[in-house]
Amino acid sequence: MQGTKIAVLGCGGRMGRRLLAMTLETEGARLVAGSLRPDSPLAGQDLGILAGHGEVGAKATTDTAEALAACDVAIDFTAPDATAAHARLAAQAGKALIVGTTGMGETQLSILREAAQAIPLVYDRNMSFGVNLLALLIEQAARTLGPDYDIEVVEMHHRHKVDAPSGTALLLGEAAAKGRGRDLDEVANARRSGITGARPAGEIGFASLRGGDVTGEHCVIFATDGERLELGHRASNRDLFARGAVKAALWSAQQPAGFYSMRNVLGL
Numbered sequence: 001m002q003g004t005k006i007a008v009l010g011c012g013g014r015m016g017r018r019l020l021a022m023t024l025e026t027e028g029a030r031l032v033a034g035s036l037r038p039d040s041p042l043a044g045q046d047l048g049i050l051a052g053h054g055e056v057g058a059k060a061t062t063d064t065a066e067a068l069a070a071c072d073v074a075i076d077f078t079a080p081d082a083t084a085a086h087a088r089l090a091a092q093a094g095k096a097l098i099v100g101t102t103g104m105g106e107t108q109l110s111i112l113r114e115a116a117q118a119i120p121l122v123y124d125r126n127m128s129f130g131v132n133l134l135a136l137l138i139e140q141a142a143r144t145l146g147p148d149y150d151i152e153v154v155e156m157h158h159r160h161k162v163d164a165p166s167g168t169a170l171l172l173g174e175a176a177a178k179g180r181g182r183d184l185d186e187v188a189n190a191r192r193s194g195i196t197g198a199r200p201a202g203e204i205g206f207a208s209l210r211g212g213d214v215t216g217e218h219c220v221i222f223a224t225d226g227e228r229l230e231l232g233h234r235a236s237n238r239d240l241f242a243r244g245a246v247k248a249a250l251w252s253a254q255q256p257a258g259f260y261s262m263r264n265v266l267g268l
Helices: 014-025 064-070 080-093 106-115 129-145 167-179 239-252 262-266
Strands: 004-009 029-035 073-076 096-099 120-123 150-157 204-210 216-224 227-235 258-260
Touching (some): 064 080, 129 216, 129 239, 239 262
Parallel strands (some): 004 073
């Protein structure tokens, strides 16, 4: 059987199972391995069954190194510390890695950048085609509209999400800051409470909502006297993230070592 051999690291969760399914459904992709937490009761399960398909003959393992040995490219949507450890293993094994994990700190990101010196590594906080195009539009809008427009980023996710603002909200905030020639860390405000005083000029505000089963909704508001422009994106399921990740996996298999984003994958 031909095709890019793909392993899904963290294949037992909701996102992991959608990644398994999307790999099985994508032409040119071949699902060969999946890894689980050491204590997972799903060890030994057929990956096709976990994906909601028929058996494919590949079993879920708790040995990440074993999963990496079987693949050309691994996809990781796990947790920051786990992803950092997986990046080191992927670099040692010489296997490309696609990372969609959110909540990554600078320490973990530095490990990803180090791994990217040895392997193709695609990292992005949102792998949907629409969100990456939206980021470009926001950057252009911020540059065109200028400082007379206040910028606010509003996002909502399901009740189980553990990080805020979301990685996508930060991605969009960074696009807005870039359009204004600023560093997001210098102008971001995600902590309004109590008597805050008047809104500082140039600030980029964030509001995070959590509840229900919302997959992900983001809106960037440009507000000035007399008008408001809103640019947004709504995800109705996780398949768009999985589809982008598998596309990145197929793309990365043909690339030299380097630290890439979805903009590189999509040619934006």
